[in-house]
Amino acid sequence: MDDKELAFKKIFEANSKKIFHLCYGYTGDDDAANDLLQETFLKVWQNLDKFRNQALISTWIYRIAVNTCLTYLRTEKRQGKEELTPQLAETRPEQFSEKNEQVALLYKCISKLEESERIIITLVLDEVPYPEIAEVSGISEGNLRVKIHRIKQRLTELYNQYERL
Numbered sequence: 265m266d267d268k269e270l271a272f273k274k275i276f277e278a279n280s281k282k283i284f285h286l287c288y289g290y291t292g293d294d295d296a297a298n299d300l301l302q303e304t305f306l307k308v309w310q311n312l313d314k315f316r317n318q319a320l321i322s323t324w325i326y327r328i329a330v331n332t333c334l335t336y337l338r339t340e341k342r343q344g345k346e347e348l349t350p351q352l353a354e355t356r357p358e359q360f361s362e363k364n365e366q367v368a369l370l371y372k373c374i375s376k377l378e379e380s381e382r383i384i385i386t387l388v389l390d391e392v393p394y395p396e397i398a399e400v401s402g403i404s405e406g407n408l409r410v411k412i413h414r415i416k417q418r419l420t421e422l423y424n425q426y427e428r429l
Contacts (some may be wrong), residue, residue: 283329284297285389286330289385
């Protein structure tokens with residue numbers, strides 16, 4: 265294994281779970297999220313020698329993942345699919361603990377948000393530091409805090425609507 269392969273392996277191990285969550289937040293589908301995860305890391309591999317350490321490598325990878333997800337969503341919309349995100353809670357209830365049901369409902373609610381809101385809240389859920397989220401999303405930290413507050417309010421409204429059903 266050469267230096268690039270070793271570096272890539274470490275980068276993948278350090279970032280793959282967060283990138284999967286990000287992709288899942290966009291798609292709400294395990295298979296699509298896995299495909300987007302692979303596509304993201306293929307791009308990381310192909311461009312690793314171009315990374316210049318001007319940002320955190322995780323920020324660079326998030327940007328690649330976001331662009332990959334947005335391209336995927338635009339393609340899905342062009343194909344005219346009515347519902348981008350399949351029902352997340354379709355899995356048989358006996359396979360879910362109550363906590364898993366709440367997580368599935370949370371992701372179902374996240375899937376109803378605007379694309380830009382989805383990435384921000386997914387990064388928040390992954391405990392990415394606010395300065396890094398601000399850099400990935402291209403907005404100031406002050407605006408980010410306001411946006412996160414509004415996203416949380418919107419998620420609470422969506423969550424409460426589903427709870428009433």
